[in-house]
Amino acid sequence: MKEALIDLAIERPSLQDWKFKEAPDVSFIKSHSNIVKEQDQHWERIEKTIISSVFQKKGELGLKGSAKAAPDKPGAVNNPTKNMPNNPAGAASKATMSNETREALPKALNKLFQTHxxxxxxxxxxxxREMAVSESTRPKGMAKEAIAAANGVDAPRSELVEMIGQVAIDIHGVYVPKTSYDHPEYDSFRNVVIGLLIVEGANAKLRKxxxxxAxxxxxxxxVTPNEYQMVMNDLCTSSGPIWVLKNSSGSSK
Structure with missing residues (x-):
């Protein structure tokens, strides 16, 4: 839950809650009351489900204005690969991310998402880490940048998640680049589809x-037919009239 909230809200330890980063857009509310009403109705449908899924006690908080952070629960975090020594991805780390790593990561992540x-x-x-190994035979500067980027894996998970969020969007555990590297001209429609996939939940099934x-x-x-096909085939796979998000292997989620 904390990973989801960190992009949207600011934690307030003294009040034991989270406050949204952005203030309500009063002008939008006045100009588009129909959209606001639809969103309120949608929230009413899913609020109880979210609360019961995250918290054991019903009514423990209201999520519209602020959200109390659930207490941390101890638990081991699996290594992302069998042959990765040192800190597992997401494990607590004493060393915060260095400035060198912060500078190198966005470039490395963009390169990564162009391929995957x-x-x-x-x-x-x-x-x-695989990129750091493969770049080790390249010129010194390139190798140094790749290694610096890979060091981000050993930083606190929250810091790495924040950096990934500069380049990619998390759709229920599957990260996709914020912009299309092949067809950036279709990004506006692409954002609509991404929004639907997020709102409809982890097992979203979208119809044309x-x-x-939307x-x-x-x-x-x-939306033009070409725009529709390009974006949908990039993000999803189809089964008859139904579109579902591709998983991290590129197949049906």
Missing amino acids: KHCSFQQICQRL ATIME AKMQLGRD
């Missing part, structure tokens, strides 16, 4: 009519 468009967190960790209606509402235009 759907990745789990564990795969990102594994591939960052729903997708086109696109028309958010973009104020019809």
Whole structure:
């Protein structure tokens, strides 16, 4: 839950809650009351499900304005690969991420997602280290950058998640790049589809009519057939009339 909240809210330890980073957009609320009403209705449908899934006691918090952080539970974290020594991905680490690693990571992550468009967190960790090994034979500067980027795997997990969030979006455990490297001109429609996949949940099943209606509402235009096919084939796989998110191996999730 903390990994999901960190991109959206600021933790307030003194109050034991989280506050959204962005203030309500009053002008949008006034101009688009119908959308606000639809979102409120959707939230009412899913709020109880979310609360009961995350917390044992019902009514422990209300998630609209702020959310209390659940107490940390001890537990081992699996290594992303069998042959990775040192800290497992996501394990607590004393060393915060260095400035050198922060500078090198976005470049390395962009390169990674150009090749692997759907990745789990564990795969990102594994591939960052694989890139460091493969780049070791390249010129000194390139090798140094790749190693610096791979060192991010040994930093606190929250810091690595934050850095990944600069380049990619987490759709229920599957990271996809924020922008299409092949067709950035279709990013506006791509963002609509990503939003639907997130809102509909981990096992989202999208139909063309729903997708086109959402696109028309958010973009104020019809999506072209070519745009539709390019974006949907990039993000999803189809089974008859149903589209589902590709998993981290690139097949049906």
